[in-house]
Amino acid sequence: MNLTNDHLADILIGIARAQNAVIEAVERINPGFRSQHAAPLITVAANMRAGDPRMIDLPARILMRLQGRVALDAAQVKADLDRLMSGKPAASSVVSGTSGTTGAAAAAKAGGSGLDFSAKA
Numbered sequence: 001m002n003l004t005n006d007h008l009a010d011i012l013i014g015i016a017r018a019q020n021a022v023i024e025a026v027e028r029i030n031p032g033f034r035s036q037h038a039a040p041l042i043t044v045a046a047n048m049r050a051g052d053p054r055m056i057d058l059p060a061r062i063l064m065r066l067q068g069r070v071a072l073d074a075a076q077v078k079a080d081l082d083r084l085m086s087g088k089p090a091a092s093s094v095v096s097g098t099s100g101t102t103g104a105a106a107a108a109k110a111g112g113s114g115l116d117f118s119a120k121a
Contacts, residue, residue, distance in 0.1 A: 009078040016062040
């Protein structure tokens with residue numbers, strides 16, 4: 001069986017969606033769970049302080065991305081997997097001066113990781 005980066009990205013996104021469903025179920029029973037308990041622990045697991053995300057941080061970063069209002073971009077996850085598998089470092093700078101563009105979108109335009117939330121827009 002040959003597992004490609006596309007397949008791996010789809011598997012990681014599916015697992016993150018299942019984890020997000022559990023978080024949403026707990027949030028319905030106990031309002032505030034997501035912001036008070038889940039998000040801080042996911043942030044630690046995603047190693048958000050690291051400037052250059054590692055492969056081990058990617059699943060938690062995908063789950064963290066699902067916690068936001070912006071839709072998860074499967075193509076960006078695949079690009080992150082390709083970059084991580086190749087061993088190239090992430091682009092450290094985010095395009096500035098793009099009004100109305102989020103940090104993730106600006107990073108994607110710059111060729112960086114859309115899952116790298118440590119960069120300030």
